[in-house]
Amino acid sequence: xxxxxxxxxxxxxxxxxxxxxxxxxxxxxxxxxxxxxxxxxxxxxxxxxxxxxxxxxxxxxxxxxxxxxxxxxxxxxxxxxxxxxxxxxxxxxxxxxxxxxxxxxxxxxxxxxxxxxxxxxxxxxxxxxxxxxxxxxxxxxxxxxxxxxxxxxxxxxxxxxxxxxxxxxxxxxxxxxxxxxxxxxxxxxxxxxxxxxxxxxxxxxxxxxxxxxxxxxxxxxxxxxxxxxxxxxxxxxxxxxxxxxxxxx
Amino acid sequence: xxxxxxxxxxxxxxxxxxxxxxxxxxxxxxxxxxxxxxxxxxxxxxxxxxxxxxxxxxxxxxxxxxxxxxxxxxxxxxxxxxxxxxxxxxxxxxxxxxxxxxxxxxxxxxxxxxxxxxxxxxxxxxxxxxxxxxxxxxxxxxxxxxxxxxxxxxxxxxxxxxxxxxxxxxxxxxxxxxxxxxxxxxxxxxxxxxxxxxxxxxxxxxxxxxxxxxxxxxxxxxxxxxxxxxxxxxxxxxxxxxxxxxxxxxxxxxxxxxxxxxxxxxxxxxxxxxxxxxxxxxxxxxxxxxxxxxxxxxxxxxxxxxxxxxxxxxxxxxxxxxxxxxx
Numbered sequence: 001x002x003x004x005x006x007x008x009x010x011x012x013x014x015x016x017x018x019x020x021x022x023x024x025x026x027x028x029x030x031x032x033x034x035x036x037x038x039x040x041x042x043x044x045x046x047x048x049x050x051x052x053x054x055x056x057x058x059x060x061x062x063x064x065x066x067x068x069x070x071x072x073x074x075x076x077x078x079x080x081x082x083x084x085x086x087x088x089x090x091x092x093x094x095x096x097x098x099x100x101x102x103x104x105x106x107x108x109x110x111x112x113x114x115x116x117x118x119x120x121x122x123x124x125x126x127x128x129x130x131x132x133x134x135x136x137x138x139x140x141x142x143x144x145x146x147x148x149x150x151x152x153x154x155x156x157x158x159x160x161x162x163x164x165x166x167x168x169x170x171x172x173x174x175x176x177x178x179x180x181x182x183x184x185x186x187x188x189x190x191x192x193x194x195x196x197x198x199x200x201x202x203x204x205x206x207x208x209x210x211x212x213x214x215x216x217x218x219x220x221x222x223x224x225x226x227x228x229x230x231x232x233x234x235x236x237x238x239x240x241x242x243x244x245x246x247x248x249x
Numbered sequence: 250x251x252x253x254x255x256x257x258x259x260x261x262x263x264x265x266x267x268x269x270x271x272x273x274x275x276x277x278x279x280x281x282x283x284x285x286x287x288x289x290x291x292x293x294x295x296x297x298x299x300x301x302x303x304x305x306x307x308x309x310x311x312x313x314x315x316x317x318x319x320x321x322x323x324x325x326x327x328x329x330x331x332x333x334x335x336x337x338x339x340x341x342x343x344x345x346x347x348x349x350x351x352x353x354x355x356x357x358x359x360x361x362x363x364x365x366x367x368x369x370x371x372x373x374x375x376x377x378x379x380x381x382x383x384x385x386x387x388x389x390x391x392x393x394x395x396x397x398x399x400x401x402x403x404x405x406x407x408x409x410x411x412x413x414x415x416x417x418x419x420x421x422x423x424x425x426x427x428x429x430x431x432x433x434x435x436x437x438x439x440x441x442x443x444x445x446x447x448x449x450x451x452x453x454x455x456x457x458x459x460x461x462x463x464x465x466x467x468x469x470x471x472x473x474x475x476x477x478x479x480x481x482x483x484x485x486x487x488x489x490x491x492x493x494x495x496x497x498x499x500x501x502x503x504x505x506x507x508x509x510x511x512x513x514x515x516x517x518x519x520x521x522x523x524x525x526x527x528x529x530x531x532x533x534x535x536x537x538x539x540x541x542x543x544x545x546x547x548x549x550x551x552x553x554x555x556x557x558x559x560x561x562x563x564x565x566x567x568x569x570x571x572x573x574x575x576x
């Protein structure tokens with residue numbers, strides 16, 4: 001039984017077909033990576049999964065419930081969280097507050113007008129736990145805008161984790177990071193593997209092949225191959241379209 | 250962990266600095282009757298009450314403008330609802346201040362909920378324009394309300410009563426009642442800003458898409474804040490009607506809405522103490538400049554431009570910078 005199930009998703013921008021009949025499934029605890037060259041429609045696809053863009057046809061369901069027409073906020077409340085390719089945080093909040101507000105969104109009402117929220121230990125503790133998962137616990141008190149780029153990427157992850165998702169949509173979490181930083185991030189994602197069903201969009205092939213249980217290859221909005229990393233690595237269509245000759249050598 | 254502990258103490262220090270400044274302003278107000286007695290200037294109480302009313306209105310506006318990035322250009326409408334609540338209920342023989350406030354708040358809540366729900370479908374300049382349009386609709390409604398003097402307005406038979414007594418007929422008592430209302434509403438607004446709701450409101454100002462991505466739809470929280478702000482502003486209208494013993498649509502003209510925005514900007518956006526200070530400074534400066542020259546608006550404009558250019562965080566921002574520089 002798959003947790004997230006996508007059926008025959010289609011979307012056009014004018015004459016341009018950005019999503020062509022995409023179907024995919026993510027089982028509990030599975031990490032499903034989506035790769036593809038620039039302009040293949042990866043971010044548009046994750047936009048449709050997260051509710052930021054509406055598909056023209058097809059369906060998205062979470063735990064068997066059709067969520068195709070649900071707003072992004074509703075989907076998050078149902079347990080489908082996303083991180084953004086371009087960092088999207090609350091820059092003037094502290095790092096801790098950025099995460100604590102995500103915890104708050106999933107625990108109790110936000111229509112509380114008098115009790116000081118900064119002193120809610122339950123929120124702060126859960127936020128610290130999510131920060132620890134992202135390796136940012138020693139940055140909790142800083143202004144979010146003061147973090148480095150790599151730390152912003154990890155804050156994105158911590159915020160998504162703090163919403164207690166069932167399915168995690170990660171849109172190029174490694175974007176703009178490199179070297180040791182990227183390696184450390186991959187280690188963190190590996191440690192989280194199995195706790196969440198994950199859809200990962202990523203350009204870093206090393207990371208994808210190290211993490212993924214299953215890989216789908218998107219070219220011109222269409223999934224041309226889907227399978228285990230081994231299968232994808234050896235698929236001639238994928239090599240031709242994407243991986244290039246040096247991989248084959 | 251150490252960085253976290255450090256900041257947990259750092260922020261409240263800044264918060265309490267603002268609260269200390271507010272307490273200082275309140276103490277200054279509380280001492281005003283003494284000055285009035287010493288200088289034998291009875292008008293000082295009336296001027297003081299007027300400033301207190303605008304301080305409430307500016308603070309209420311800052312709650313959405315500063316903390317929610319909603320620039321309402323129609324907030325004078327709520328001053329009008331407060332003022333007309335007094336006039337209308339008085340004409341039916343209902344004179345109790347608390348009933349007047351309750352009626353003003355209910356009226357404002359309904360108007361804010363309806364116009365806010367429509368206005369919040371827009372952003373930026375469009376939001377400013379649509380709130381202005383709703384404000385003008387309210388203005389012209391009262392202009393055409395001939396039973397209450399239409400354009401000319403109508404004098405009040407008497408001020409509101411307090412628990413059956415006509416205590417407010419004394420300018421001194423009225424002044425202190427207004428001060429008590431300002432302090433109470435400041436306490437409420439301060440708590441709101443630091444609450445769960447306040448955090449979400451500020452979050453929608455910072456990044457609405459991020460708020461949706463953690464499962465919170467900005468609209469409902471923005472609308473709730475809009476309604477709270479309108480209701481608070483109407484309390485200022487109740488005070489103004491009693492202060493002037495007169496009610497007219499002039500309370501709700503768009504100039505008035507603009508003046509409220511000026512007060513908030515002058516004091517420092519997103520800073521409740523600043524809004525109060527901004528109202529005080531704007532009104533005192535207006536009175537003082539008007540004594541010097543009939544072209545006082547020109548001077549006021551120059552002052553405002555200089556403030557915005559050199560101290561974008563307003564008076565409180567300048568004070569905080571001074572304090573920081575001294576350390």
